[in-house]
Amino acid sequence: MEYRGPRDALFFYLFINGVFISLQNKEEVLLDMKASGAELGWLKSPDENGWEISQQVLNGSLHYNYFVCNVESPSGQENWLRTTFIQRQPAASRVFVELRFIVRDCNTFDGASQTCKETFNLFASESDVDIGTSFRKGQFRKVATIAPDEISHRGEIKINTETKVVDGLSRKGFYLAFQDIGACVALFSVRVYYKTCPTTVKGLASFPETVASGEALRKVTGACVENAVSEDQPLIFCTTDGEWVVPMGQCQCLPGYEPVDDACRECSSGSFKSAVSSGRCEACPENTEPSSPGALICPCKEGFYRAPTDPSSTACSGLPSEPLNLAATMTTAAAGRLTLSWNPPLDTGGRSDLVYSVTCERCEGASCQSCGERVRFEPASSGLHETVVTVSELEPHLNYTFGVEARSGVSQFSSRRASSSVTTTLHFTDPPKVTSIQLDERSTTSLSLSWSVRKPVPITTRYQLMFRRKDSIEGTDPAVTTYTVLFLDKNTVQVTDLSPATAYVFRVQVLNAEGNPGSDGLEREFSTMTKDPSQANTSVILGAAVGGGAMLLVVVVVLLLHRRRRSSHTRQGPEDTYFSSPEQLKPLKTYVDPHTYEDPNAAVLRFASEIHPNHITKQKVIGAGEFGEVYRGILKVPGRKETAVAIKTLKPGYSEKQRQDFLSEASIMGQFTHENIIRLEGVVTKFKHAMIVTEYMENGALDKYLKDHDGEMSSFQLVGMLRGIAAGMKYLSDMSYVHRDLAARNILVNINLECKVSDFGLSRVLEDDPEGTYTTSGGKIPIRWTAPEAIAYRKFTSASDVWSFGIVMWEVMAFGERPYWDMSNHEVMKSINEGFRLPAPMDCPSAVYQLMVQCWLQDRAKRPRFPDIVSILEKLLKSPESLKAIADFDPRVSIRLPSTSGPDGSPFRSVSEWLESIKMSQYSANFSCAGIISMDQVLQMKTEDIKNIGVRLPGHLKRIAYSILGLKDQTSTLSVFAV
Template structure:
């Protein structure tokens, strides 16, 4: 096999993991060591490999040292035997250290909600030396006596699944009420099935539907009622608090209130006199919520308008009647006489006349639309009423949990409004125990979204505020966030398709810019993708963008900002404008063309700030058209006045879509034409001495553990890696494979220059 630089062709964008390059097919027999770095090691006087070394094939010129946790006691061994309790999977290369099964998961947490439960846990403390950890969940139910338990069977529904979980969280539904369940959480890896010892696990015991037994009335007045109750007979853990729900009789669907207390009694104030209320109570333990106990109806006392026996009562009544008659005469007179005398006659209005609207301190000109910030309202709840439609909770059907936000769970479900067809929706809910400020911040996103109407902006269906939990209902985007969507489909789209996605995002941002709205956190993670691959701008919760974003970092002027996506003037001076959004859009372009790579790779935030200030800009992603990289560079002009407007960006992308031949010239053609110095991510090979330094130099430091676990301890061992090897050790992103393979070519080039010839195997 020819390993010269000419023999290595670039990885095609649509090549998938496990499909080798034409010149690299086949797994090499052993890991060969080039003579320019490693001498003859591990060879006995008779020419065979001595103990502690092995040679996978007689054709191999050199012996290899046994990898960790393995040994060879005899000369001439073709492989090393794993130590006791250590194993090698069938697919593991012989140079990979032997590994063992993981320990049990740790820190299990359960949250029960009547007949469903969420289980969460931490990864095992010891992974066994592997990174292919998965989890299985086994269930037993005990309807009565704990000694009489049985398997749960197939009636339960595990979301996303019961076995082979890659995340440390699962939702279990369809549980029986008033039932004890035991869930065994088991961690597995690639050698678990080879071990004769049973797999280690940790158990969680839960009880569903812990009902509060009795609600007792203590006393009532015209505007308050005091209740007392008894706790559940068999609580699942220590009772943390009680939750009291109440509403006016026959008004549950319109409005209800939830209160919490740690006591077995509560006085509910602020009620209407002479009104019947329905009360229900449930307990929350360390294992979650129980079911609501039997409801009880109580009526407040009547409020007397006038005290009986008051000597002034006849006089008061007479004055009231006389005042009413005078007022009636006055109103009738005003409607009869000319408007010049009373001012109540409305002037005739021209139906075609367009009036100026004065709305919360802003004049809206005819035909224009201006974004109104919810914080300009004296009453933020009024902003919600102005811009978001109230939806009856009975019209919503929640189906499954799809994520978690800062304020609570995010679910998918269906919305069926009267007279309209049923549609899929996303449902953000506000978790219990919120403060009034959290409620305002949560609903401010709805107040913002409700002002937008554009096919590339996430659409708000409405809100639920008259009952709890408070919810925001938006259209459902089947493919989730753009960054994860692209990572899962690395290399699967044509350039025109990617430009179409970019055009949609730019169109949405043009709409927002025209409304004088500044996004501040434009990034691929905040773009959602529907089933037709239409990209829509989302995440308008400004109150949390700068403070709670995982990509954010503190700036010298205080507050947190997503550094990698933010313009220099916004970082230094907190100067956010439409031009700073354009800078962020340039970063989104880079994310799209690199299929979701992290901007600036593993550079620290401070290094990013310093590099940008010194004039560094992200290089073109692999196979990126030159015209698109130039547009990125235009978006990254240091002077914000030199950056294009979103309208100009849309026009440029439209021209490219109409003339796809402009996209044929690639920005990295010159960068990869043999001069590696033009690529800022290629290190100087003469200064690299270890695998870790090499990976850091090509910005692939996140794979250090993968290479070490696979036995690639020296640069000599990596020069024969192909794409199949990279897939096997966990490098599955095609873009990352390309970067590593190109750098390996440079190592080959250095070796050939040292020996004056290409390496042949």
């Protein structure tokens, strides 16, 4: 087919339109250009040489399309196409506009590349009535610049689909308008719709259909279903995409009812439920009578009981039988001690809380009485869990009767006693006793002793010798007596290493068969000999020499410290922290606020280089900024190498204030020269179309890059990125400059993975004083990244930038996870003020997380400064082994994992649905090929099984493994609100 001009190319595009079929969806549609099948009646301005309409019959239906292609007009273009009046539903303040279109490459038009555009604009205007054919451009507000992802070349068709949001609608209806400023565009389909969260029951709470709003989340209150209650008002949030999320205040069925299919049903006969809960009714346990429908408890059969602390779900139990085989075993006749032992009852009554009590009765002749305190039981005489007890301090030649009773938690409900008894008589003599202690020999440092013992003495008799100084040692507590203890096999000993001319007190006791000292012992006092006078003089001289040397050492140390203090230049002030090095010198260069210039253009001329537009070649639209489109392009300045750049443009029709605001960012960027700050190449100010040209960062924003490479980078690489960001922030803080909007989205990454700080729209200069702040009277603050003092008082310092850097550290180690997840800004502020801090991300080194926590200290004066942070990160990089210790990680708090149900509250219907919920859908084929097609199979998987199906990246492997852990844990409704 021969192309004779732009018009022929457009008709060819329209001809192939029939291969695209609209997808059915659940949105509430307000306008569907493709489905109308009738004359659209859209208004064109101007009526001639602007937008045109075409029609084709496809599958028996008539379809209309609009196109415009006046790229060769030298005077520029401004062609408008306005829809008919679109009625708005009262609650639909936010609508979506889905466009399907093509844009032709300007380079395919000979002689028209300078006037040709590759974008068009979407506008909207509200009204309470249909104004018919009346059309005024001033009534419309711009919604978005529509830039194609793919541009169509000659003979090559690229269909683009874009969805834009029109927010803040409040009147009865609205119009949409499309502005062409010189592009070759074909508009195939315009579909306008709004989203709703459907009527649903979640957690036994009913929620009405709700229109999704322009807010981040719309809070909706619900009501518990019949026979269900909730302590808190059931709440849920409707997202902008029409999905229910974060249900709160779950309802629970009343006692006697259980949840069945989003309702509470009465317990059947033979089952019960005793408390308000979301659990099911339970079958009546053993030894209970059958219950009636809706029962709260199953009654015990006769002769069976429940203890007061027993849950109603436990079986009823009987009384224990008596203990078996009670026996008394004499330990040693000389000690007046025996051991009682027994076996547990044959029948415990079905309980495990048995305890035993021991009774004792002593008889002398015909007179018997309770042993009382005369007898000692070890460990005790009651509350015993073991089946053995030691009885001591028994008297000889008496009859003792011991009884043991077994009791359980239900024994109080019956008068029957379960006990056994045994009677024994003890015959023993008095134990050996020390009668005297003699001093056999002494010196200045030792004493030799011996002692006599009353007979009979067993062959294996052993002794305990205790001794201490009689006088208290200077500096010790006089109320505390310290003994040295020796255990001996014979009745002699030589004690050495004593002090000369000192009195010592010695005590000797006989040990019984168990190795314990008897109650009787003998105590005596002996003294060592006095030292030789010549030895005493030598000791005095030696002590004086040692003291003099110590004094000389102290004097030298004091002089050295004084000299060091005089030569150092330590910084004093409230910003000092324990991280600070002793010497912090500021650079000679200091930031100059361009807003202080009377003529803002003078600031641009001073800090930015002027570039001729002929040296700039635009290649592709990569986005739309606040002031206009952003292009990728090439900068070719004579004498310099060709360089890839990003080009920010100023949209047509700008005011002088908009131009000054646009160029003010260049005035700021032009003052910075650092490898971790985005580099300004120059500006275009002396020509009609103003531009800002910066270096091109191939990998884009850091947050998106991390999300796209989740789990693919090591901790060492991530810490290296953080070191680069910290170095850039150190440079800014050294220039007395506060960024105010430090976040991963404002960090750009080049092809070498170097990170550079960008976006200086919210930045402000510090005052000269060390407590200098910038105070605003209004404007938005990025709450999740902002320090509490900056939120509360709108005061910003380098310390508040340090807080933000801590959040950036968390974003990096969490691979772009959103800080504080889905919490609202109000909940974030409340949690921070109550002391909550973000938990450690998965696999985060402990040293890195500790630095984060230091950045989040409530007292800003105690936070580390950027020089400290750079130093700490460099030390970690020089010692990679320091990154091996991993911080404690709780998957239920630290990452977002699903619970046992999908987004609608029902169990996951498929493995692919579960994988999609944790953003791991790329592994659906791996699971399918391995034959894992049900969630029951997923729950049986171990880490090794996940590796075997082809999941190799450590981050992905752990995310899937932790998700399975969350699925197994029925309590893992992982919401940060439960932290």
